Amino acid sequence: MAGFRTHVGVAATLGVGYGFVMHKGMGCHWESGVLSATLTAVGGMLPDLDSDTGRPIREIFSLAAAVIPIVLMPRLTEMGLSSEGVLASLVLGYLFVRYGLSWLLNQLSVHRGMFHSVPAMLISGLVVYLGYHTDNQHLRVELAGGVMLGFLSHLVLDEIYSVDFNGVRLIVKKSSGSALKFFSPSLPATTVCYTILGALLYMAYTEWHSNAPAPAAQPVPFKMAYRT
Ligand SMILES: [Zn+2]
Numbered sequence: 001m002a003g004f005r006t007h008v009g010v011a012a013t014l015g016v017g018y019g020f021v022m023h024k025g026m027g028c029h030w031e032s033g034v035l036s037a038t039l040t041a042v043g044g045m046l047p048d049l050d051s052d053t054g055r056p057i058r059e060i061f062s063l064a065a066a067v068i069p070i071v072l073m074p075r076l077t078e079m080g081l082s083s084e085g086v087l088a089s090l091v092l093g094y095l096f097v098r099y100g101l102s103w104l105l106n107q108l109s110v111h112r113g114m115f116h117s118v119p120a121m122l123i124s125g126l127v128v129y130l131g132y133h134t135d136n137q138h139l140r141v142e143l144a145g146g147v148m149l150g151f152l153s154h155l156v157l158d159e160i161y162s163v164d165f166n167g168v169r170l171i172v173k174k175s176s177g178s179a180l181k182f183f184s185p186s187l188p189a190t191t192v193c194y195t196i197l198g199a200l201l202y203m204a205y206t207e208w209h210s211n212a213p214a215p216a217a218q219p220v221p222f223k224m225a226y227r228t
Contacts, residue, residue, distance in 0.1 A: 011044020
């Protein structure tokens with residue numbers, strides 16, 4: 001499997017490219033380009049949240065603990081919290097992710113289990129879409145796309161590094177399961193993953209329609225408009 005530095009390097013590079021394309025090509029604000037580049041870099045580390053404790057995993061959790069509350073900030077502000085309330089929520093959010101969530105995931109997950117899968121990648125995008133609350137649907141989709149791009153780069157790298165290029169023959173290392181997978185050998189893990197995905201998809205679908213702009217007024221037919 002690819003090392004921590006490789007994941008960070010590739011995801012960060014992709015993030016810069018993604019942010020640049022979104023800014024120059026799609027006309028997004030440069031601030032959102034920087035934010036989506038950051039989320040792409042974070043996305044490239046997310047699958048390894050299932051690793052055992054070690055320096056890289058501590059760094060991932062510290063970064064995720066800092067970024068997740070920031071992504072949630074617009075939602076907190078919209079809930080009518082005072083600026084002190086928002087600050088307190090950021091601190092509590094950091095502590096919750098850094099220590100609470102990291103402990104919980106350590107108890108529940110198996111390395112290279114369903115965290116390294118395509119549905120987990122979709123979950124990461126949906127969480128960002130739902131978490132980042134703004135009327136600007138394009139921005140939400142852009143940020144969700146960024147985190148999923150980073151996530152995908154991680155899965156592809158792990159997949160590539162699980163293959164040895166031995167002359168012309170490819171030997172798949174038995175030690176590492178597939179990263180680009182849809183199901184894991186564990187039925188409970190797969191079921192939980194798809195249940196979360198289904199629930200988030202439903203929430204995103206509802207939110208998308210509640211935020212969709214009202215349909216444009218139908219043009220009045222010529223005859224009707226000029227009927228006397
Ligand atoms: Zn990995």
